[in-house]
Amino acid sequence: MLSYSSLQLTSPFNHRQTLLSSAPRRGITSNDSYASVLPCRPRASPSLISSLPPVARSLPENSPAATLVDEAEQGAALSLPSPLRRELLPSHVAIIMDGNSRWARARGLPSSLGHEAGYRALKKVVEHSHKWGIRGLTVFAFSTENWRRPKVEVDFLMMLFERVLKEDILELTKDGVRICLIGDSTELPKSLQNLSKEIIEATKNNTKLDLSVAISYSGRRDITQACKSIAEKVKHGLVEPEDITESLVAQELETNRILEFPYPDLLIRTSGELRLSNFLLWQSAYSELFFTDTYWPDFKEANYVEALASYQTRQRRFGQRI
Amino acid sequence: MEKHSQRPEPKNLNSVWRFLRRCLFSVLSFGPMPKHIAFIMDGNRRYAKKMQIKEGSGHNVGFTSLVSSLQYCYEMGVKYVTVYAFSIDNFKRKPEEVGSLMHLMKEKIDQLLEEESIVHKFGLKLNFWGSLDLLPEPIRSAAEKAMVHTANNTGPVLSICVAYTSTNEILRAINKSCARFEDKTGEGSDPANSILVTDLEENLDSASCSEPDIVIRTSGETRLSNFLLWQSTFSHLQSPNLFWPEFSLRHLIWSILEYQKVYPYLEARRKLCQES
Numbered sequence: 066m067l068s069y070s071s072l073q074l075t076s077p078f079n080h081r082q083t084l085l086s087s088a089p090r091r092g093i094t095s096n097d098s099y100a101s102v103l104p105c106r107p108r109a110s111p112s113l114i115s116s117l118p119p120v121a122r123s124l125p126e127n128s129p130a131a132t133l134v135d136e137a138e139q140g141a142a143l144s145l146p147s148p149l150r151r152e153l154l155p156s157h158v159a160i161i162m163d164g165n166s167r168w169a170r171a172r173g174l175p176s177s178l179g180h181e182a183g184y185r186a187l188k189k190v191v192e193h194s195h196k197w198g199i200r201g202l203t204v205f206a207f208s209t210e211n212w213r214r215p216k217v218e219v220d221f222l223m224m225l226f227e228r229v230l231k232e233d234i235l236e237l238t239k240d241g242v243r244i245c246l247i248g249d250s251t252e253l254p255k256s257l258q259n260l261s262k263e264i265i266e267a268t269k270n271n272t273k274l275d276l277s278v279a280i281s282y283s284g285r286r287d288i289t290q291a292c293k294s295i296a297e298k299v300k301h302g303l304v305e306p307e308d309i310t311e312s313l314v315a316q317e318l319e320t321n322r323i324l325e326f327p328y329p330d331l332l333i334r335t336s337g338e339l340r341l342s343n344f345l346l347w348q349s350a351y352s353e354l355f356f357t358d359t360y361w362p363d364f365k366e367a368n369y370v371e372a373l374a375s376y377q378t379r380q381r382r383f384g385q386r387i
Numbered sequence: 388m389e390k391h392s393q394r395p396e397p398k399n400l401n402s403v404w405r406f407l408r409r410c411l412f413s414v415l416s417f418g419p420m421p422k423h424i425a426f427i428m429d430g431n432r433r434y435a436k437k438m439q440i441k442e443g444s445g446h447n448v449g450f451t452s453l454v455s456s457l458q459y460c461y462e463m464g465v466k467y468v469t470v471y472a473f474s475i476d477n478f479k480r481k482p483e484e485v486g487s488l489m490h491l492m493k494e495k496i497d498q499l500l501e502e503e504s505i506v507h508k509f510g511l512k513l514n515f516w517g518s519l520d521l522l523p524e525p526i527r528s529a530a531e532k533a534m535v536h537t538a539n540n541t542g543p544v545l546s547i548c549v550a551y552t553s554t555n556e557i558l559r560a561i562n563k564s565c566a567r568f569e570d571k572t573g574e575g576s577d578p579a580n581s582i583l584v585t586d587l588e589e590n591l592d593s594a595s596c597s598e599p600d601i602v603i604r605t606s607g608e609t610r611l612s613n614f615l616l617w618q619s620t621f622s623h624l625q626s627p628n629l630f631w632p633e634f635s636l637r638h639l640i641w642s643i644l645e646y647q648k649v650y651p652y653l654e655a656r657r658k659l660c661q662e663s
Contacts, residue, residue, distance in 0.1 A: 213659050285617065289584045292561045296568050296582055306565065311558050339624045339649075342656075346620060350554055350613040354624070379608075 144196050146370045153377040155330030157201035158194065159352065161344055162187065164336030164360030166218075171360075177221045182362035184229055193369055194274060195240055201275045201326040205344045209249065209283040226280065227257050230264050241273030247319040248282035275324050282319075284346030291317035320348055328352070331376045335361040353379045408636075412463045415640065418647035419654075421600035423467035424460060425622070427614055428453065430606030430630030437630070443487050448632040450495055454505055459636050461509045461543045463643075467596045469546040471614045475521065475555055489526055492549065496529040500536060510542030516592035517551030518559070544596060551592075553616035560590035593618050600653075601646050605631040621657050623649060 145151060162183055169179030187204060194202045207222060230244075237244060246261050253261070294317045298304040304313070320327040329345060329352045337358040341349065355372045357364070428449055435445030453470065460468050473492065478485060499506050499513070506513065515530040522530070530549065564586045588594065599615060599622045607628035611619065623646050627638055646653075 210656075210659055284620065285584050285587075288557060288561075288617070289582065289587055292564055292587060293582050295561065296565045299565055306562070309558070309562055309565065311554050314554075314558055314561060340622055340653075341620055341624075343620045346616045347554060347557065350552070350611065350616055352610060354609040354611075356609070356624075379610075 146366070148374040148377075149197070149370060150377060151198065154197060154199060154373060155353075155376055156199070157203065157324070157326040157329045157331075158199055158373075159203040159205070159329035159332045159345055159349065160190065161205045161332070161334040161338075161342065162361040162364075163334055163338055165362060167336060168360035168362045176218055177225075179362060180222060180225055184225065186362050186364050188233070189366065190364065190369060191237075191242065191274070191276060193366055195242065197373075199274065201277070201324055201329075203247075203277040203279060203320070203324070203329060203345065205279045205282065205342075207248070207280045207282070208343060209252075209281055209286060210343070212252070212281070223254050223257055227254075227260055230257075230260050234264055234267060237276070238268055238271065241271045242268065243271040243273075243275050244268045245275060245277040245323040246280060247277055247287075247323070248280045249286065250281070252281045275326070277320065277324055279344065282344070284341075284343045284348075287319050287345075288314070288347055290319075315347065318347060320345065331355060331372065333357070333372050335359055335364050351381070353381065408459070408462060411640070415463065415643060418644075419650045420464055421643065421646055422465065423469070423597050423599045423601075424465055424642075425469040425471075425599040425602045425615055425619065426453075426456070426631075427471045427602070427604035427612065428631040429604055429608055431632060433606065434630035434632045443491070445632060446488065446491055450491070452632045452634055455636070456634060456639060457505055457545065458508075459639055461505075461511075465543065467544045467546065467599075469516075469548065469593075469596070469599060469615070471548045471551070471612075473517075473549045473551070474613065475518065475550055475552045476613070478521070478550075489523055493526050493529050496526070496533055500533055506537060506540075506545075510540045511537060512540040512542065512544045513537045514544060514546040514592070514595075516546055516548045516556065518555055519550060521550040546593070546596060548614070552613040553611075554613055556592050557587070557617060559592075560587045563590040588617075591617060598622065601625060601642060603627065603634075603642055605629055605634055621653070623653060 145154075165179035165183040166176040167179075168182065169176050191202060206226070211222075212219060234244075244264050246265065250258050250261065291314050295304065295309055295313060299306055299309070315321055315327075318327070328348045328350075332341075332345070332349050332352040333355045334341075335357055337356065339356050341354075345352075353376050355375055357368060357372065359368050431445035431449040432442060433445075434448065435442050438445075440448075457468055473488060477488070498504060501507075505511065513533045513536075515534060519527050519530055526549075530547075564582055567586070567590075568581050593615070598618045598620075602611070602615065602619045602622045603625045604611075605627055607626060609624075609626045611624075615622075625642055625645060627634070627642070629638065
C-alpha cells in the first residue's frame with residue numbers, strides 16, 4: 066500500500082501508482098448482476114430483468130446475425146492487448162474528453178485545431194472499443210456550461226459535430242455502431258437537430274457498439290427532466306405517488322431510454338482535472354473513476370489500455386463485503 | 388539534589404502542539420481555504436486486518452481519526468464537514484456486522500453530546516442525512532435528539548450521512564418536488580415549467596450547506612459509491628492511498644495544498660457553470 070510522504074510532489078490521486086496487481090481480481094465483476102445493490106435497472110440477469118420493462122435487445126438464437134456476433138466476439142478476444150482480459154472488460158465506458166483547448170494552447174494553435182485533434186482521438190477510441198468488444202461508450206462532447214464559451218468556438222464546435230456526423234455515418238453503420246444523442250437538443254442548431262435524427266434512425270438497428278454522444282448535456286438537468294416526466298405521469302394518474310422509486314427515476318433518465326448498458330462501469334476523465342463536472346451524475350454512482358493527466362487529443366491506445374487495465378484491478382463491492 | 392529538569396506535563400505539550408498547529412494553519416490560510424470538505428471514511432476493516440487487531444476495533448480507531456480530523460478542520464476554519472458513515476447498501480452486510488456498527492453509532496452519537504466532546508468545544512451543529520426511518524429506533528432517536536440539541540448552535544456544521552445514498556436522497560427530493568407541484572397547481576399547470584433544477588436542490592438533505600470543495604475517499608478506491616453525486620459535481624476529488632484510521636494532519640494539509648494548487652482554475656470553472 067502506498068502512502069504519500071511530505072516530499073512527494075505528485076498528487077496523491079495518482080493512478081500511475083495503482084499498479085496492476087498480480088493477485089486475482091476479487092469482488093463483484095462487471096459481468097455479475099448487481100441489481101440487488103444498485104437502486105436501478107440491473108444488467109444481464111434474467112431473474113432480475115423479468116420484473117422490469119424489457120430494454121435489452123436480443124438476437125434470436127442460430128440467426129445469421131447471432132452467429133456474426135459470436136464470431137466478432139471471438140475475434141475481439143483475440144485482438145486484445147496483453148494486460149487486458151475479455152471477461153474483465155467493462156461493458157460501458159464513459160469518457161469526459163477534456164483538454165482540447167489546453168492541448169492547442171500548449172502548441173500555440175487555435176482551439177479549433179485542438180477540437181479537430183480531439184475528434185481524431187475519439188475515432189480511435191471508438192475503433193478500439195469496437196475491436197475489443199466493449200458494448201457501450203458514452204462521451205461528453207459538449208456540456209450545458211460550454212454554451213458560455215466564446216461564440217466563435219461554440220459555432221465551430223457545432224459545425225464540427227455536423228461535419229463528423231455526415232462524414233463518418235457510413236463507416237459507423239458498416240461497423241455496426243448505433244449512435245445515440247443525449248442532452249437538450251432544442252438548444253442545438255436546426256440543421257444539427259435534423260441530422261442527428263437521421264443518424265439515429267439510420268443506425269438504430271446496429272448492435273455492435275452503442276455510442277452515445279452527450280451534447281448540451283447536464284446530469285442535473287437529466288435528473289430534473291426525469292422528475293418532470295414523473296410529475297406528468299402522476300398528474301395523469303399513470304403513476305401513484307407512493308410508486309415513485311429509484312427504479313422509476315432511473316427509467317426516466319435519458320441514458321436508460323436508449324442504452325443497453327446505461328450505467329458506466331468505468332468513467333475516464335482526461336487532462337488531469339479531478340471532478341465529474343455534471344456528467345452522468347446518477348448513472349455513475351458506482352462507476353470506477355480513472356483520471357489521467359493526458360490531454361484528450363493525446364489519448365492513445367496505450368492510455369486506453371492503461372485505464373482498462375486499472376479497471377481490471379479494481380475490487381467492486383457496491384457497499385457489501387467480499 | 389534538585390530536579391532541575393522535570394518532564395513537561397502532557398497538558399503543556401498539548402498547548403505547544405496547539406500553538407504549532409495554529410502557526411501552520413495561519414501559513415496555510417494565505418491560500419484559498421475550502422469551506423466544505425467531505426470524507427468517505429473507507430478502510431477501517433482493512434486497517435484492522437493489517438494491524439492484526441479485532442475486526443470491530445478498526446471502526447473505533449476510525450472514530451478517533453474522525454474526531455482528530457474534525458478538530459483540525461474546524462481549527463483551520465472549515466465551516467462544513469460531511470462524512471459518509473453508513474450507506475443503505477451497507478445494510479446488506481452480515482447482520483452481526485450491521486448490528487455492531489449500529490451499536491457503535493449509538494455509542495458515538497451519545498459521546499458527541501457529552502460535555503467534553505468536540506461538539507461543545509466548537510459549538511457544532513449536527514445534521515444527520517439519510518433515510519433515518521431505516522435505522523433501528525435507538526439510533527434514530529439518538530440522531531434526532533442530537534439534531535434538536537444542537538439546532539441553535541452557530542458554529543461549524545458536521546453532517547453525518549447514515550442510512551444514506553445519494554440516489555435515495557435525490558429520490559426523496561423528487562418526491563417532495565412532485566408533492567409540492569401537486570399542491571401548487573390543482574388545475575392543469577405544466578410540470579415542464581414548474582419544476583426546475585433549483586427545486587430539486589432545495590429539497591435535498593444538503594440544502595442548508597454549500598457544495599463540497601473537496602471530496603476525500605481513503606483506501607485508494609476511486610469511486611463515489613453513491614455519495615453526494617449531485618453536490619460533488621464540481622468538487623475536487625481526492626483518493627489518498629491509505630486507510631481511514633491512518634488519515635492524519637499531514638494528509639489533511641496535503642489535501643488542502645492540492646486544492647489550493649488548482650483553486651484558480653476550479654473557481655473560474657465554477658463561476659462559468661452556475662446554473663440558472
